[in-house]
Amino acid sequence: MKYEATIGLETHIMQKTQTKMFxxxxxxxxAEPNIHVCPVCLGYPGALPVMNEKAIELCCKAGLxxxxxxxxxxKWDRKNYFYPDMAKNYQITQADExxxxxxxxxxxxxxxxKTFTLERIHQEENAAKNTHVAGASLVDYNRAGTxxxxxVSNPCMHSAADALAYLTAxxxxxxxxxxSDCNPExxxxxxxxxxxxxxxxxxxxxxxxxIKNMNSFAFIQQAIEYEIDRQTELLENxxxxxxxxxxxxxxxxxxFSQRTKENAHDYRYxxxxxxxxxxxxAEQVEQWRSELPExxxxxxxxxVSELGLPxxxxxxxxxxxxxxDWFELAMQHTQNAKAVSNFIMGEMMRLLSEKEIPISExxxxxxxxxxxxxxxxxxxxxxxxxxxxxxxxxxxxxxPKAIVEEKGLAQVSDDSALExxxxxxxxxxxxxxxxxxxxxxxSINFLMGQVMKASRGKANPGAVxxxxxxxxxx
Amino acid sequence: xxELNNLTIAELSEKLAAGECTSVDIVNDVLASIDSNDGKxxxxxxxxxxxxxxxxQEADEARAAGKKLPMLGIPIAIKDLLNVKGQPCTCxxxxxxxxxxxxxxxxxxxxxxxGAVLLGRVNMDEFAMGSSTENAALGKTSNPWNLAHVPxxxxxxSAACxxxxxxxxxxxxxxGGSIRQxxxxxxxVGVKPTYGRVSRYGLTAFASSLDQIGPLSKxxxxxxxxxxxxxxxxxxxxxxxxxxxxxxxxxLTNDHSLAxxxxxxPKEYFVEGxxxxxxxAVHDAVEHCKSLGAEVVEVSLPHSKYAIAVYYxxxxxxxxxxxxxxxxxxxxxxxxxxxxxxxxGKTRAAGFGPEVKRRIILGTYVLSSGYYDAYYKRxxxxxxxxxxxxxxxxxxxxxxxxxVTPTPxxxxxxxTDDPLKxxxxxxxxxxxxxxxxCALSLPCGFSASGLPIGLQIIGDSFAEETILKVGHAYxxxxxxxxxxxxx
Numbered sequence: 001m002k003y004e005a006t007i008g009l010e011t012h013i014m015q016k017t018q019t020k021m022f023x024x025x026x027x028x029x030x031a032e033p034n035i036h037v038c039p040v041c042l043g044y045p046g047a048l049p050v051m052n053e054k055a056i057e058l059c060c061k062a063g064l065x066x067x068x069x070x071x072x073x074x075k076w077d078r079k080n081y082f083y084p085d086m087a088k089n090y091q092i093t094q095a096d097e098x099x100x101x102x103x104x105x106x107x108x109x110x111x112x113x114k115t116f117t118l119e120r121i122h123q124e125e126n127a128a129k130n131t132h133v134a135g136a137s138l139v140d141y142n143r144a145g146t147x148x149x150x151x152v153s154n155p156c157m158h159s160a161a162d163a164l165a166y167l168t169a170x171x172x173x174x175x176x177x178x179x180s181d182c183n184p185e186x187x188x189x190x191x192x193x194x195x196x197x198x199x200x201x202x203x204x205x206x207x208x209x210x211i212k213n214m215n216s217f218a219f220i221q222q223a224i225e226y227e228i229d230r231q232t233e234l235l236e237n238x239x240x241x242x243x244x245x246x247x248x249x250x251x252x253x254x255x256f257s258q259r260t261k262e263n264a265h266d267y268r269y270x271x272x273x274x275x276x277x278x279x280x281x282a283e284q285v286e287q288w289r290s291e292l293p294e295x296x297x298x299x300x301x302x303x304v305s306e307l308g309l310p311x312x313x314x315x316x317x318x319x320x321x322x323x324x325d326w327f328e329l330a331m332q333h334t335q336n337a338k339a340v341s342n343f344i345m346g347e348m349m350r351l352l353s354e355k356e357i358p359i360s361e362x363x364x365x366x367x368x369x370x371x372x373x374x375x376x377x378x379x380x381x382x383x384x385x386x387x388x389x390x391x392x393x394x395x396x397x398x399x400p401k402a403i404v405e406e407k408g409l410a411q412v413s414d415d416s417a418l419e420x421x422x423x424x425x426x427x428x429x430x431x432x433x434x435x436x437x438x439x440x441x442x443s444i445n446f447l448m449g450q451v452m453k454a455s456r457g458k459a460n461p462g463a464v465x466x467x468x469x470x471x472x473x474x
Numbered sequence: 475x476x477e478l479n480n481l482t483i484a485e486l487s488e489k490l491a492a493g494e495c496t497s498v499d500i501v502n503d504v505l506a507s508i509d510s511n512d513g514k515x516x517x518x519x520x521x522x523x524x525x526x527x528x529x530x531q532e533a534d535e536a537r538a539a540g541k542k543l544p545m546l547g548i549p550i551a552i553k554d555l556l557n558v559k560g561q562p563c564t565c566x567x568x569x570x571x572x573x574x575x576x577x578x579x580x581x582x583x584x585x586x587x588x589g590a591v592l593l594g595r596v597n598m599d600e601f602a603m604g605s606s607t608e609n610a611a612l613g614k615t616s617n618p619w620n621l622a623h624v625p626x627x628x629x630x631x632s633a634a635c636x637x638x639x640x641x642x643x644x645x646x647x648x649x650g651g652s653i654r655q656x657x658x659x660x661x662x663v664g665v666k667p668t669y670g671r672v673s674r675y676g677l678t679a680f681a682s683s684l685d686q687i688g689p690l691s692k693x694x695x696x697x698x699x700x701x702x703x704x705x706x707x708x709x710x711x712x713x714x715x716x717x718x719x720x721x722x723x724x725x726l727t728n729d730h731s732l733a734x735x736x737x738x739x740p741k742e743y744f745v746e747g748x749x750x751x752x753x754x755a756v757h758d759a760v761e762h763c764k765s766l767g768a769e770v771v772e773v774s775l776p777h778s779k780y781a782i783a784v785y786y787x788x789x790x791x792x793x794x795x796x797x798x799x800x801x802x803x804x805x806x807x808x809x810x811x812x813x814x815x816x817x818x819g820k821t822r823a824a825g826f827g828p829e830v831k832r833r834i835i836l837g838t839y840v841l842s843s844g845y846y847d848a849y850y851k852r853x854x855x856x857x858x859x860x861x862x863x864x865x866x867x868x869x870x871x872x873x874x875x876x877x878v879t880p881t882p883x884x885x886x887x888x889x890t891d892d893p894l895k896x897x898x899x900x901x902x903x904x905x906x907x908x909x910x911x912c913a914l915s916l917p918c919g920f921s922a923s924g925l926p927i928g929l930q931i932i933g934d935s936f937a938e939e940t941i942l943k944v945g946h947a948y949x950x951x952x953x954x955x956x957x958x959x960x961x
Binding site: 042044078082270276 | 674683815
């Protein structure tokens with residue numbers, strides 16, 4: 001019998017808000033523990049939540065970017081459970097009336113275009129961060145109460161590759177939309193993964209296993225693959241899958257049982273009496289829609305159709321928002337898209353990965369790159385010299401034009417200098433000269449290289465070629 | 475010389491303005507009264523004498539500097555569930571012993587801005603759960619009119635201290651009658667404002683959709699003056715209403731005519747088992763209102779009979795979540811355990827009293843999977859019907875007259891063995907909390923044994939002015955409010 005897997009994801013994304021979801025405390029990753037706290041996020045007696053309107057805007061914009069319907073009436077609920085990461089011992093969330101309904105996401109998986117549908121997006125508050133040390137548990141409430149939205153997909157994926165493509169696209173859209181930085185290391189994107197397996201042709205889904213709270217995409221992929229294998233093997237051997245919550249042991253690459261259905265929590269949801277329902281008008285939705293930024297897929301199309309870039313370049317440039325935004329800025333100072341693209345994909349990416357810094361910290365600014373390209377286009381410097389200038393600016397900063405002058409990198413087109421170098425090259429290399437004259441046209445390239453070497457890259461290659469041909473052909 | 479502690483806010487404000495006394499004089503008289511009486515009454519849990527005198531001193535200096543504020547120099551007692559920065563806030567519970575509030579409740583900030591002297595913290599049923607203040611874990615409070623009787627609850631300390639002239643006025647909170655019932659038992663005035671009128675920020679929550687803070691005072695005028703200070707939108711409480719606050723105090727005039735006023739008498743509120751003395755006192759009050767020109771009509775609030783059931787489902791459900799934060803992790807009592815779950819269990823077992831535990835268990839039960847629809851959801855539907863009852867009645871009349879309680883204050887210990895019997899005593903007060911409108915309790919007579927009887931005046935949502943007007947007219951044309959207990 002053949003089996004197929006069904007996968008659904010519940011992805012928690014921390015929104016980029018200045019303050020927490022229900023109080024005025026700031027959130028700052030890596031801050032000294034328990035400094036961004038107040039009576040509200042510490043669950044002190046008498047403290048009350050006040051809704052962060054920016055978070056609502058970001059959640060709805062996320063919904064619009066994913067083609068969700070924005071719920072004109074949504075409300076808050078309390079989800080009750082006792083754990084030291086939840087100061088009030090209940091979480092304010094949205095149970096039956098979330099902010100966003102439906103929605104979908106179209107991605108390419110192994111060359112095939114697939115559309116994955118969403119069930120909903122709801123807004124909630126984040127939990128504190130627990131750290132377990134020898135003999136003690138430490139709670140950092142800085143993260144407690146920060147704005148967190150949960151994007152729930154339908155059980156519509158069938159492989160780890162599907163899930164990975166979905167998450168990658170989701171992350172990219174959230175970054176582009178300015179909703180979240182989606183940094184997995186900072187816990188800004190975490191997913192619960194539901195996996196079930198059934199015989200092909202069976203209508204009902206198999207028993208579902210939930211793997212909780214994973215941030216690394218690589219681990220999510222491993223966990224799904226492991227879980228599909230484990231469940232398929234169970235079924236093939238005539239066994240059955242127990243509905244349960246499992247954890248993922250990243251060192252062993254295996255999932256392990258955490259809690260079975262019998263021991264599942266009863267969260268005792270009920271409407272949050274401290275907050276009013278959220279009402280969102282159609283005008284408000286349209287206003288937010290008009291503020292949405294261009295998404296990577298839209299940018300890719302534009303880079304090809306309007307800027308004439310190859311598909312490959314467009315894909316690389318839009319893969320992350322920071323790079324694409326950098327490219328956009330550079331294009332404000334130059335018309336030469338391909339040159340910008342070549343520099344970004346070549347020198348820039350190489351140097352960034354050597355230095356391990358983000359593009360935002362590059363000393364070559366979009367404007368400076370445009371300056372370098374202008375020097376090349378004006379034939380003031382060769383492309384090779386342009387790369388040198390780029391690296392100098394990247395390492396030490398400075399003005400490209402000044403560097404060209406200071407380092408004497410301007411191309412030499414002056415005939416007398418070129419003639420001297422050409423004569424020297426012809427005199428010193430009789431063999432290639434002979435070969436060229438015998439009809440081997442490619443041999444001229446060797447002579448050309450010699451001239452360029454003698455000029456230390458400053459000779460104008462076109463002029464050199466002309467000079468050599470003139471001397472040898474004449 | 476006259477003892478300043480016996481006077482009202484209105485009277486003292488006049489004396490202060492005329493330079494006939496200082497705030498320090500008032501606080502000294504109040505402290506002297508506490509010294510001689512509170513050993514018997516037991517209204518206070520903590521009094522910070524030095525701070526009270528210091529605040530009085532500052533008030534006197536402010537007045538000398540020409541400052542005019544509505545509560546300048548008036549000592550007010552605070553129910554022990556309101557957070558006052560730097561003070562304990564125990565809610566009369568062992569679980570909050572040692573907790574010191576890091577912030578001021580909004581009503582406390584408003585009192586400070588109005589120049590009031592925060593006198594001390596008064597006793598209550600633990601977490602406001604009770605009707606006699608006998609559920610208090612940290613103090614024992616008696617009725618000033620008869621020390622063998624209960625002061626009512628949960629704001630028992632707030633009512634007792636005002637009745638005993640151990641404060642000029644006080645703040646209480648009313649979730650199902652917790653201001654009105656002790657006011658009735660102790661013979662003072664208490665107002666449960668419309669839900670949303672007063673910010674709940676800093677009020678330790680019992681049942682969030684029902685709780686309201688309100689004043690207890692010696693006269694209707696004083697309650698009106700305090701209300702004016704307490705009401706108003708607060709951005710820290712999303713359920714507080716953005717609405718202008720009327721000049722409640724100034725609008726009360728010496729014209730005590732109720733001509734043109736239509737008052738409703740709900741037939742369901744004269745329940746079986748009602749004490750005949752209470753029934754008579756209320757009927758006499760109704761007649762008195764007629765004599766002032768009011769027209770009285772019979773009205774019906776048919777779903778009132780479900781109020782107790784609905785109340786004890788909704789209030790306990792909300793409480794089960796509200797009280798979850800008392801877990802021994804961040805503040806208050808902690809009893810260690812081998813893991814968090816054991817720590818929670820041991821802390822809460824040791825920290826909560828039996829009534830609080832009973833209500834948490836009840837609330838947890840009604841929210842549980844499989845029971846939610848039958849209890850919580852159905853209770854919410856009936857709550858809507860109760861609200862509709864009032865909306866219907868207020869099309870027919872301006873305010874409702876009713877008893878506050880079926881009986882006068884009972885004896886200490888008389889009902890502690892039967893919680894259900896005590897729950898049933900809330901039958902005349904809980905409907906108002908469920909509907910969200912406002913009500914006032916004021917004295918309208920005494921039993922043969924000398925215990926006060928209360929009259930309840932119920933108003934529509936945001937109709938505080940109406941009930942204050944009716945209450946003020948009745949009070950100023952009767953003598954009940956002038957009687958003082960002998961302690």
